Amino acid sequence: MDDLIKTVLYNELLNLYQDLLTATQKDILIDYFAYDLSLGEIATNRNVSRSAIEDAIRKGLNKLENLEENLHLLKKKQDILENIKQIKQQKPSNEIASLVENIERIIK
Numbered sequence: 518m519d520d521l522i523k524t525v526l527y528n529e530l531l532n533l534y535q536d537l538l539t540a541t542q543k544d545i546l547i548d549y550f551a552y553d554l555s556l557g558e559i560a561t562n563r564n565v566s567r568s569a570i571e572d573a574i575r576k577g578l579n580k581l582e583n584l585e586e587n588l589h590l591l592k593k594k595q596d597i598l599e600n601i602k603q604i605k606q607q608k609p610s611n612e613i614a615s616l617v618e619n620i621e622r623i624i625k
Contacts, residue, residue, distance in 0.1 A: 524550055530581040533590050542577035549574055597624055 528550050535543045548554045548562070549570075556574075560567045585591050601621050609617065 527578060527581065529591055530585055533594070534581055534584045534588075537584060538577055538580060542573055542580065545570060545573045546577045546581075594624060 527546070531543075531546055531550060535547070538546070545559055545563075548559045549556075554562075556567050556570045560570045563570070598621065601617055601624075604617050605614070
């Protein structure tokens with residue numbers, strides 16, 4: 518898996534599961550993936566070693582992957598969005614189209 522795809526995946530997992538991480542893991546992963554800060558920048562900002570940041574990222578990513586493996590929220594979200602796409606292609610009535618758009622807005 519290339520780096521861009523991994524970054525998108527981890528950002529999506531982070532959005533879904535961030536509240537299940539420790540505060541430190543959450544903040545470090547947000548700095549790393551959402552703000553694209555380097556390990557050195559994060560370490561300097563937190564006044565810790567670079568290896569401590571690497572460890573926190575590794576543990577946080579493992580936790581995100583385990584959560585998705587057990588809960589499948591990202592997979593379910595993607596399946597729902599795919600079903601919405603298929604409904605839209607069938608040119609539903611205005612009322613159904615409006616309901617589908619509301620569901621899509623909630624999901625995203």
